[in-house]
Amino acid sequence: MLGRKNFDDWHEWVEARLSDYIDNMLPRADRAQLEAHLKGCDRCRASLASMRWTLSLLKRAPAPALPHSFAFAVPARRDPAYGFGFARLATVLATLLLFLVVGVDFVSRFGGGFSASAPAPAAQVAAPTSVALVPQTSPTLAKSAESATALPSPPAAPTAARLFAAPTSAPPGSAAFASPTLEAVGRGGAVETTPADNAAKNAQGTVVAPRSQVAPVRITVTETPMPPTHTPVPPTSTPVSSATLAAQARVQPTLAPVPPRVSTDTSQPIIEPLRVTEIALLFLAVFFGALTIMLRRR
């Protein structure tokens, strides 16, 4: 700043600008003024010298030693990833199984017992349903169901055998699904209930045994005489098939005595485990799903 200054003002003015002057940050005009003053002022020269000295000491000052490294600990990524993958897989499996079991349950309960083409497990599931439906349709069929399910002995087998009319029944699968006729489920499919009119048809040997057979038994309703209980049903069945039926009858203990209500009862032992399974799978799916989400957030 130019202008009138008394001597004291100059010292302050210079003092305030020494730092900038040392760093070569002063505007040219100010620098000229300052240097001109310094020439004639010991005090300001000493002040400049001491400031330069201070800066040199700062440069020579020792550096404090680093006490330790401040680097972060890198988290191990393997374990969380491992657990996360497992939890995710478990969730998917539990969910898929849950859907499968629920689907099977659904089909068996509302599908009315599809015949032949239904897979064996489904058929087995559907069997009780068909058993349940049987009594609704025909008392004679109920009886036949009764006798069919109560087939521990070969004599009863023919009954079942003749219920499985292989030749007359359409391809097990399609026919079964197509019409609610009691079709023999040679393949082990579930049996359909039959309306009363179908009973006559059954009489021709297309009676459907109210239960599925696991083995691909081809039961031809032919020769074997039927027990008297099967009034509408001509006694035809092959010994072979009857034997097989007997075996199969033994395979289906749950289909033993089947009064109209009993069929409902017999269906329960199968549905209950399903219910338990569904609930268990649901819990598993929810648990592993939550675990997956938790591990994912880490």
Next chain:
Amino acid sequence: MSMDEPAFIAAAQKGDVAAFNQLVRAYQTLVYRTAYRVLGESAAAEDATQDAFVSAFKHLRSFRGGSFKAWLLRIVTNACYDQLRVKQRRPTASLDAMLIDPDKPAPGADRAAPESPQEFAERQELGDAIQRGLTTLPPDQRVTLVLVDIEGMRYEEVAEATGANVGTVKSRLSRGRAALRDFLVKQEELLPSKYRLKVGQA
């Protein structure tokens, strides 16, 4: 580090801790040194350094480029101010002797020979004297002085690191230098002779 620094920063911004650790190793000496000189004691300096790096990692996404050093030192100065507020005490209350890094001789040392024990002790005295002088300054002048005259940063970088403009940096620098100079002149007799002004270190 300067060659790979943008890559490390980019990886660290995505959460790569190992990449961030590379940045930590590159800057921790500067950060700790600065924190120590501003706070005057090692425990507080360690806390400030740790806090600064944690905060830097957390807010790394807000770094958009430019001087990473200045961005980091901004976090460091804030951490130091936090420490000063927490301590709530005058910095001159208790000072421990600064542990000098023996592997780093004084800049401008004339000899290539390793420092003798006496030289080491003299430098220790100098360091302690400077630290005492620094702690007499207000924190903003102290920080400015440390960054410009000890760490050698430019005005613009220091302005960014302290959140001020260049004019304010100049002003704080001028007053800080003058105050330290006055302190050291008064203490001159306590300094090792080779550091004294009257010996001719103009």
